[in-house]
Amino acid sequence: MTATTPSLEHRSDRPCVEIPIEATLAEWGQVNALVGELLEWLERHEEPLVGAPFYRYRVLGDETRPFELEVGVPTEGRLDGDDRVQPGTIPAGTYAILVHEGDPDDLPGRHAALEDWAEASGHDIARRTDGETTRWEGRYEHFQTDPTAESDRSKWITEITYLLRDDFPEELTAPTRRALAGAGYSRLDQLDGADPSEIEALHGIGPSVLETLQDSLESEEMGFADGGTRP
Secondary structure (H helix, E strand, O other), X not given: OEEOOOEEEEEOOEEEEEEXXXXXXXXXXXXXXXXXXXXXXXXXXXXXXXXXXXXXEEEOOOOOOOXXXXXXXXXXXXXXXXXXXXXXXXXOEEEEEEEEEOOHHHXXXXXXXXXXXHHHOOXXXXXXXXXXXXEEOOEEEEXXXXXXXOOOHHHOEEEEEEEEEOOOOOOOOHHHHHHHHHOOOOOHHHHOOOOHHHHHOOOOOOHHHHHHHHHHHHHOOOOOOOOOOOO
């Protein structure tokens, strides 16, 4: 059982089809069965499988309280669904990522490790509290291994991803956001005190972007290491 070091990655949105379900752990066989149903749906509609099946968790449950989630598969483009299979989107954004190789039964510990890392690193996981319920905007498990091709569960690979909130200026382009995520930044305040030459050296960030970031920092009474705030 192994896992990669957690990291950040900014991703574009991806179309998908999905089936929503509510189920407790005792009913989890119903959730797993939806993967096969979606693969059969793609085959009937002569659509290729272009990415790993995934579970998108909205609300976490346990043995007695139901999970709320969607079981989905990415698609080449947006497809029309039906009464059961719905079109959807894996949202664009910066994600905290951890890749687990091993039995899926060990995933809860990997989730805890990724959540602890994100919080310790100052990243803001996209979720909200509704009374006593926590609702996640983008908590995913992407199942990279086909169990019909690899029966050894210790070799199964699962990518865990959490969508993060960011407060960077809206005008930042996707390449700029990818560069910032690749350097470990998901929030504006993480740039406070950073070396501007190191930020400008990132691929996709030039003087105009650096100025935009500096203006945003100064509006929050922050700044790069050699810039401070304007009087």
